[in-house]
Structure formats: C-alpha cells, structure tokens
Amino acid sequence: MSDPLVQLKGVSRRFEERLALRPVDLALKAGGCVALVGENGSGKSTLLRIACGRDAPTTGTALFDGAPVREDDPAVRARVAVVADAPAFYPDLTVREHLLLVAVSHGVGDDAEAWVDWALEDRRLTDHRDARPSTLSSGQVQAMLLASALVRPRDLLVLDEPEQRLDPGARERLAERLLAERADGVAVLLATHSADLASAVADSVIVLDEGRVVSRGKPA
Numbered sequence: 113m114s115d116p117l118v119q120l121k122g123v124s125r126r127f128e129e130r131l132a133l134r135p136v137d138l139a140l141k142a143g144g145c146v147a148l149v150g151e152n153g154s155g156k157s158t159l160l161r162i163a164c165g166r167d168a169p170t171t172g173t174a175l176f177d178g179a180p181v182r183e184d185d186p187a188v189r190a191r192v193a194v195v196a197d198a199p200a201f202y203p204d205l206t207v208r209e210h211l212l213l214v215a216v217s218h219g220v221g222d223d224a225e226a227w228v229d230w231a232l233e234d235r236r237l238t239d240h241r242d243a244r245p246s247t248l249s250s251g252q253v254q255a256m257l258l259a260s261a262l263v264r265p266r267d268l269l270v271l272d273e274p275e276q277r278l279d280p281g282a283r284e285r286l287a288e289r290l291l292a293e294r295a296d297g298v299a300v301l302l303a304t305h306s307a308d309l310a311s312a313v314a315d316s317v318i319v320l321d322e323g324r325v326v327s328r329g330k331p332a
C-alpha cells in the first residue's frame with residue numbers, strides 16, 4: 113500500500129473567535145478522490161486551503177507526500193494544481209497566451225503549445241483561444257481556470273467548487289476529466305455543492321457542518 117499523498121492529522125482552523133474547522137483527519141492517495149460537501153460556511157474551502165498549503169492549520173499537521181505542505185515550496189508548486197475562484201488576468205493577453213504562460217512557467221517547455229491546444233480542446237475553448245478573458249462568459253472563465261490546471265504537470269488537483277457556472281454539458285465533461293485524471297494517477301481533492309459530481313468522481317465523501325465532520329464514506 114502506497115503512502116497517502118495528502119495526509120491531514122487533526123487539522124483545525126480558528127479565525128479569532130470563530131472555529132471554522134474542528135479537528136479533521138484526511139488521507140488521499142495517488143489516483144484517489146475525496147469530495148468535501150456541506151453548506152455555505154461549513155469549512156470546505158478552509159480545509160482545501162490547508163491541504164494545498166495556502167493556509168496553516170491552527171492545530172494539527174498537514175502533509176504533502178510526507179512533508180509539511182507550503183504552497184511556496186518548489187515541490188508543492190511543481191506537483192499541486194489548484195483551481196479556486198480568484199481569477200486575475202493580464203488585460204492584453206489572450207486565453208491561449210495565458211495558458212501558455214502557465215505551461216511555460218511550470219517547465220512544460222517545447223511541449224507547451226501541444227499541451228495548451230489539447231487543454232483548449234478538452235474544455236471546449238478552442239473557438240475562444242484568441243479572445244481576451246474579459247470577453248468570456250462566466251462559464252467560459254471557469255473552463256479556462258480548469259484548463260490552466262491541465263496545461264502543467266500535476267500529482268494532486270485541488271478544486272474549489274469547480275462545477276460553478278458550468279452548464280450541464282460542461283459539468284459532465286468536468287466529471288469525465290476528473291475520472292481521467294484519477295486513471296492517470298492524479299489525486300483529486302474537491303469541494304462541491306453538486307451531489308452528482310461527488311458521486312460521479314469521488315471514492316470518499318466528507319460531509320462538513322459548521323466546521324465539523326458529520327459523515328464520511330462512499331458516495332452512496
């Protein structure tokens with residue numbers, strides 16, 4: 113049995129008086145998928161931020177591949193792709209140019225154009241490749257954020273409500289893509305409000321309520 117890629121041991125997070133997350137354990141292996149579900153404010157994004165090293169837990173330990181996780185650690189930067197809701201774009205670069213920037217920054221090198229053209233096709237963005245992101249619809253922006261995670265090497269994909277703003281067809285393609293990532297050995301950790309997405313892609317679901325794990329197990 114391989115060691116977990118992501119291991120959270122008793123992680124909690126307090127924001128001043130508010131206990132946003134009570135101690136949680138989580139283990140995720142290569143090719144596995146854990147989905148976090150729960151109402152607004154239940155602690156899903158807080159847990160994701162700790163797992164990818166964007167935020168430090170108040171108590172407990174968060175490990176990536178056996179070492180404490182920090183997002184500015186070169187190993188974490190190289191291996192963890194995060195899709196969260198904070199798009200910032202260069203106004204004069206096209207969709208394709210943004211994706212090339214991501215690919216080249218992550219060392220894809222000579223293959224960058226091929227990776228980008230594949231990701232544009234995979235997310236149905238080929239027709240918009242020469243558009244400025246400011247002219248995209250909100251669903252197309254979301255597809256572009258997903259594409260940006262696909263144009264770089266990755267062992268762990270962390271996604272915060274990746275289904276938001278996507279139409280039903282795009283949601284279905286998202287589920288297919290996440291299953292394909294898993295089949296390639298990529299670990300997937302996502303927060304979602306979609307029971308359909310969680311049951312289609314996750315092998316384990318954690319239900320949070322006011323920062324507390326109230327249930328965990330198979331999607332069914």
Ligand SMILES: Nc1ncnc2c1ncn2[C@@H]1O[C@H](COP(=O)(O)OP(=O)(O)OP(=O)(O)O)[C@@H](O)[C@H]1O
Nearest residue numbers: 127130132150151152153154155156157158159303
């Ligand atoms: N930086 C912060 N400062 C203070 N409180 C915070 C901060 N980040 C999150 N919180 C609080 O922590 C709690 C959990 O928030 P979190 O964003 O993790 O919820 P969520 O389950 O992701 O919600 P949603 O479904 O709305 O995205 C909330 O009560 C929120 O107000």
